Amino acid sequence: MAMNNQGRPTGIGSAGVAANGSSLLPNEPLLFEIGDADHSGVDLPDVEIDGSFLGGFARKSALDLPGLTEPEAVRHYVRLSRLNYSIDSGMYPLGSCTMKHNPRLNEKMARLPGFADIHPLQPVSTVSGALSLMDQLGHWLLTLTNMEAVALSPKAGAHGEMCGMMAIRAAQQAAGQGHRNIVLVPESAHGTNPATAAFLGYQVKPVPARADGTVDVNAVKAALSPEVAAIMLTNPNTCGLFEPEIIEIAAAVHEAGAYFYCDGANFNAIMGVVRPGDLGIDAMHINLHKTFSTPHGGGGPGAGPVVLSKALAPFAPVPFVRKGQGGLALVEHAEGGHLGRITAFHGQMGMYVRALTYMLSHGADGLAQAAKDAVLNANYVKARLQAVFSVPFDGQPCMHEALFDDSFLKDTGVSTLDFAKAMIDEGYHPMTMYFPLVVHGAMLIEPTESESKATLDAFCDVMLDLATDAKAGNAARFTSAPTRAPRRRLDETRAARSPILTYTPREDLPQAAE
Amino acid sequence: MTKFTKDHEYIKTDGTVGITQYAQEQLGDIVFVELPAIGKTLKQGDEAAVVESVKAASEIYAPASGTVVAVNEALSGEPGLINTDPDGAGWIFKLALDDAGELDGLMDADAYARIAV
């Protein structure tokens, strides 16, 4: 493609015409190729300033920020959006991600000026509704989990893990147990668990999984010692199974003077049905963007409140809302053992509004039904697929996600990755692949409660057809897939070997291949 | 004679260390190599370097104790050399061995061939 010296295409470029000739799959140029420094979609008065208050620091360096008028911007971002898969356009069977429907009432409520247009540092007397909302959200989370206290401010799941583990560390330091420096993490754990433990300076000690995909209380007992600070366990676990010995594990952990951190990423399977506090858990983060339907937004924002047991409650980070005689108060500065801030303000208020709206919509009965439907859907998918797919752990029904391994693809020349990419050509987002690590070529399918039986049947039909075709030796359908997506497989090696992370105008644009 | 570790490193009698053909196949395209500093002293089994593929980062352990006397700077610009020529141009670093006798405890090519499957 020819370029002018601003790096914009000069001829009738590729805009709007994809390589396969379909104008419904736009090949959208970059903002830096279509924008112009003089274009603007915002009308503002052009005021003069004298610069006497700028301390001599006025900007001299270039900005190089192209602008778009409103029609140009709307078209650019609408066309780009159409290159994305989304929950609204189809089933998103990503295990461990809980891609459920995002109700639009949540969005509408989050945009009420009384929530969206309030500042975190307004006088407390002007935000009593916000404090009440935080208090109510906390009440729902505590009632659903039977825990003592909640730290709302963590910004996402990994941040919640960090917060919970910091509370554990603070509690142990306060009790003269600060020497404890080992955290037990089962092999099936989310990668964020060992990352969080190591981030806080703990040594990570793996606990092996049992042949049935669950954690053996005896393996935990064998690993416990006076140096162990905590165990980080996911329940239901990443193999989609409820840990049957979890109560015994909690008892053993407590007996050894350690704490039990639970990764709550899979809480959707049990909300309103099982209360983690009844299992002996000391801290658990809850991903509002998974369990409580706040949108994933292409990778955030999330929200990861942490519920805490009585032992850990005094170590929750500030700020938090406290019920007092005069109503609700906002505690902003650490006192006693409380941790300091883990983020500047009160956390993800916009997500709190959405999550509480979702909770009020479902109610106690609806949340339990949603968990049961999520489990029903996963078991239905498992039942329909297991004649052809291989199920590594079949000792108990699965929870909200069904795990398969790649043994059914043995000798077909088709890998788990190839299979997933072929799903794209059939109109589905791939399932989670190669996770958990304890299973070879793992395929983890989480349909969520949002999918109807008809959708699940159509999905299962496609999955069975693909599996049958793979076994019949039609490897090319898989190894060349996808062919019907906006892009074919991308060269990740090239991207990582010589990273191009920002736009720079170049003559040798790879698009020349068109 | 070249010797091998269970972690799929090789070490030549002159102290040159790299990863095996089998290891590079398992890792796939190498995209980045973190080299040790020249002069660094390592004990057998210490973490010496990191090789990264698109999906994984793997530590390279010192097959024997010694001092790093050379590193393969060519890998900074062309990490793929590990894929194309792991025991030649894709070498990673070179050790001045503390005790050549340590190599006796490592596998020979035949023994390694039995685990690299």
Added chain:
Amino acid sequence: MRYLPHSAAERAEMLAVIGASSAEALFAGVPEGALLTEPVELPFHQPEYVVEAQMKRLASLNHAAGDGPFFIGAGAYRHHVPASVDHLIQRSEWLTAYTPYQPEVSQGTLQMLFEFQTQVAHLTGMDVANASMYDGSTGTAEAVLMARRVTKRNRIVLAGGLHPHYRDVVRTYLGDGPDLVKLAADPTGDDLGLEEIDGNTAAIVVQTPDVFGRLQDIKAAADAAHQKGALLIVVVTEIISLGLIEAPGALGADIVVCEGQSLGNALNFGGPYVGLFATRKDLVRQMPGRLCGETVDADGRRGFVLTLSTREQHIRREKATSNICTNAGLCALAFSIHLSLLGEAGLKRLARLNHLKAVKLSRMLGTVPGVEVLNTSFFNELTIRLPVPAAPLVDLLARAEILAGVPVSRLDPGKPELENLVILAATELTSDADIEMLASSLHAALEGDA
């Protein structure tokens, strides 16, 4: 239940296919007694209109920033967000997409992130930027940790003008100790702390405009840091300032962390916001967070992927470079759209307009007897000293529906020298009438006080 598609008959049919006797039978793995037989003690499901009414009632108990004169900043700013921004980010394909791990069906998000990274790099004057952090404060803590990895040194110096909440976040992440040097705030003196930089120092963290609104000498800070082999981390909480104030990258910053809320994102009582994180090219592998990079597909067409992900937690596990996984994708999109709509010309106009409003605010406050404007430099925010403690006065004005700024004692309590100070911001949404009303109310309140 409007969000659950199954009928009772369908549930029964599915259980039959599974071969389970009941929904409860699927919870066979749950230990005896732990499975609830009754719903938890919370209200039952409700129609949309009932929920809406409940939420609206809660919202009505808050005084929205747009309800009256409003001068609060200190890390979050009220700006106008064009209607098209919110419309676009609510498109299904943006709102309800997952993290773009499957690049073939995520090119929209990926290309947007590539554009976002480029915009952030240009704004900050740095080589590279990541695909966003949770917010500016956590980004600052991550920058400090990155500086320790890069320099293999431990000591961190926080300038006195760093937002106290950011300082607290850094302290929570790092733990208190002799390696964390926090300069006491001195809004009329030199509290940068350049003299604290020594041969063990990994980085100095300088905010500009700082929490008091002052513009800091970044070049001097960079020179002082580099002389000792330390890094300079520059924090910017008001991103609009970069349309008028020199880019930190042009002055020698090694890492620039910004709160990006001002573009595209509402105040939201503190979140979700979007952290910007930019650095030099040679430090990119030590950078936290996700990165999007350009490549080609099997047909040779340009495309984008998440790259260098071996630094990240889900792969590197205990060797990851940071504590961030899910980031702020949709907020980054809003930021990017707003900045595209502004463009260079629009951003400069917006920045000048903000500054002009602050100049007016400063002049008007200077006419109120007893009020002293402390700043000799500012962008759109400044600090005043009152003859009386600030917090009660701010509360008093709030009762008259004037949100007059942030008492410094709320951010940094227990310091008598800061007790009479208020930080006030003005933006394009601040009218001259708002400023006049603030000044006259302040005047009246102080007279009443005296």
